[in-house]
Amino acid sequence: MELGLKGKRALVMGASRGLGRGIAAALAAEGCGLILAARNAERLAQDAARHTHEHGVPATAVGLDLADAASVQGLIDTVATLGGVDILIANAGGPPPSGALGVAPEAWRKHFDSMVLGLIRMIDATVPAMREKRWGRVLTIASSGVVQPIPTLAMSNTLRASLVAFSKTLAGEVAADGVTANVVLPGRIGTERVAELDQAAATRTGTSVEEARAKSAATIPMKRYGTVEEFAAVCAFLVSAPAAYVTGSVIRIDGGLIQSI
Ligand SMILES: NC(=O)c1ccc[n+]([C@@H]2O[C@H](COP(=O)([O-])OP(=O)(O)OC[C@H]3O[C@@H](n4cnc5c(N)ncnc54)[C@H](OP(=O)(O)O)[C@@H]3O)[C@@H](O)[C@H]2O)c1
Structure with missing residues (x-):
């Protein structure tokens, strides 16, 4: 299947390791240009050079700390300077394990800022240009925990649920402009x-x-x-041209882990 990603540009957040890194590799293999963001700028720069060498795609590495509002603004400015993106992979690091009780208010605020607000700011900054072009894809990485809460990850369950609500609301606002917004739920990759x-x-x-x-x-x-490659392949499809009619959806990539329908 032709995914229609050649010549598109994607911003992949959390791209220095794990799921984000795997998605970046899958998109590069489809001919998609990349802006890679995370704190480990050195690793991103190596990856960017490799993607350009192996697939001939333009790739830029940008240091980003989602916990730092100024750093998020820096990425917003860089993306604007580069001419915007067609695809946004909204992905952040996860919080430490915890139960529901006994988490300090400062910890809730800190992780809300980096896991939720930082992603919402990037989406808010990049979607207007997608709407103007009448083509865009926003894919947010959440967790199986938003459907079936994981007892040891209360902060993750709670904060990511708000991203699902945000994405669904956004999907309705931008659907008529050719922009899709979906959420993927990794089980255990x-x-x-x-x-x-x-x-x-x-x-x-x-x-x-x-x-x-x-x-x-x-x-x-x-x-x-699951393997990172299995996860990334589904994500590449969801941001592709043939996936144009999939929006406002929450897609599980979990090997059947979530028990409910
Ligand atoms: N893997 C799974 O099965 C699974 C299941 C459910 C949910 N999830 C969630 O999905 C997300 C990705 O999972 P993963 O397994 O790929 O996690 P990971 O291996 O920890 O990767 C997280 C990525 O986010 C970046 N990151 C972390 N803190 C950041 C910050 N303050 N600012 C900017 N970038 C930051 C990391 O890079 P730097 O350290 O270089 O910044 C890294 O590239 C995580 O939130 C995770 O909790 C994963």
Whole structure:
């Protein structure tokens, strides 16, 4: 299938590792130009050079700290200088594990700023130009926890739910202008973050990390974690030309993990 991504430009946030990095690689392979953003600008610069070398796509690396409002403004300005983007992958780092109770108000505020407000600011800054061009894609990465809350990740469950509501509202506002807004829900995809969560679970329960991972995988109907490539392939389709009629949707990429329909 031709995805129609050649010559488009995507801003991929959280692109230095894990899901964002995998999506950037999938888009580059389809001929899509890239702006890569995260704190680890050195790694992004290496990736950008590799994508240009391997796929002939223009790629720019931009240092971004979503916890710093001025840094978010810097990315907004850079994207505007580069002429805007056709595709935005709205992705941020996850919060530390916690229950629902006992989280300090400052922690809620801090993670709201970086996980929610930073993404909303980027969406708000980039969508007007997409509407003018009458083509655009906004894909937000959330979590299975917004449908089936994960007991150890209360902040993630809570804050990401607001991104689902935001995306659905946005989708209705911009649908007639050829811009789609969707959310993907990773279940457990084998990234560094998931490895860190397995390590935390092992420490908490006094088991080995292998045991913690096996216990976690056993709860997934497919009995394994997804790969970054499997996740990124679905995302590349969702931001493609053939996916033009998919909007306001929440798509699970979870190997069947979420129990409800
Ligand atoms: N993997 C899964 O199965 C899964 C499941 C459910 C939800 N999620 C969520 O999906 C998102 C991506 O997952 P992942 O597994 O790829 O996580 P990850 O490996 O931790 O990657 C997170 C990315 O976000 C960037 N980032 C973190 N803090 C940032 C900040 N303050 N400013 C700018 N960029 C920042 C990181 O780069 P720098 O450190 O270079 O900034 C990195 O590129 C996370 O929020 C995660 O919680 C993942």
